[in-house]
Amino acid sequence: MDVFPFNNFQLGAKSTIEDFATINNGVGDVLIGEGSMIGIGSVVIGPVEIGNNVMLAQNIVVSGLNHGYEDVTIPPSLQKEIRKQIIISDNVWIGANSVITAGITIGRHSVIGAGSVVTKNIPDYCVAVGNPAKIIKRYSAETGTWESVKN
Template sequence: MSIISKIKENPKLKKLALALLIPSNEHRPRLWVRLFLNPFKHKRGKGSIIRNRTRLDVFPFNEFNLGAGSVIEDFSTINNGVGNVVIGAKTIIGIGNVIIGPVTIGDHVMLAQNIVVSGLNHGYEMIDIPPSLQKVSCKQIFIGDNVWIGANSVITAGVTIGKHVVIGGGSVVTKSIPDYCVAVGNPAKVVKQYSFEEGIWKKV
């Protein structure tokens, strides 16, 4: 059993480890973690760019991988605190995006501006406890290769977006979208799908 596994299974050790990694009442790693741990734990591909005004709330106990030639633009937030964040090659994470793991994003993906991709949800069922203090639940999000997501969209926990999908601006994706589709709306629905037999995009 690895050291990380032992810490995760022991509540006292886990509490101590989190106190060493995260300042009280904050959700970002301490400076020493950002400077001395993360560069050795996380992987960045050749030619990848993370703009100076990006907020990287990434921790060494989960993965953060950025593929070759990919870009994370200013004012974005990347958080792997509750799950891995893996971003493929030649992918653009647009200005003001929020990505909270567990999330896997493929190659040649375009995320426009102010998009939220979150695999995290807070519990709300116990009415005597604020949702902020209830247990969180996490469901993996998968975004396939060659996807284009329009500005101000929201991708919710547990969703899979297939290969070469277009999500219209302002959409809220609550269910998985199959390959080669265009989906729009709140909740997002498929409005076009590519027909390989006819070689055209057809309305659904």
């Protein structure tokens, strides 16, 4: 746990952070809701807000931090830090080995397939897979079923 006193860290009731996971709030708040689980070996770097009843499987990276690279006379490690809030809404399931990039919002009750790289926002009630992640299903309230999306 790389939890610093100058940014917020909250872990909701009945939430779990499994072994070998890294939580870092050094560059932004990390807020985890109730009943959520951060899986083995996962990395969460703020600013990140994780809702209630969220499942992060194993070896997931959720990072609101990037580095500039534009000035070729300076190594990227010495360029400005770029911070963009990540929001993972309630009831989301993120499959193993996925990456959630800075500035992304994942909507309620969405599912991210294993090994996906999320580079664009995912709306509520969607299934997204791949690199980059693309929506393949949406829940239809009219039919009460998950329906395929043609890309």
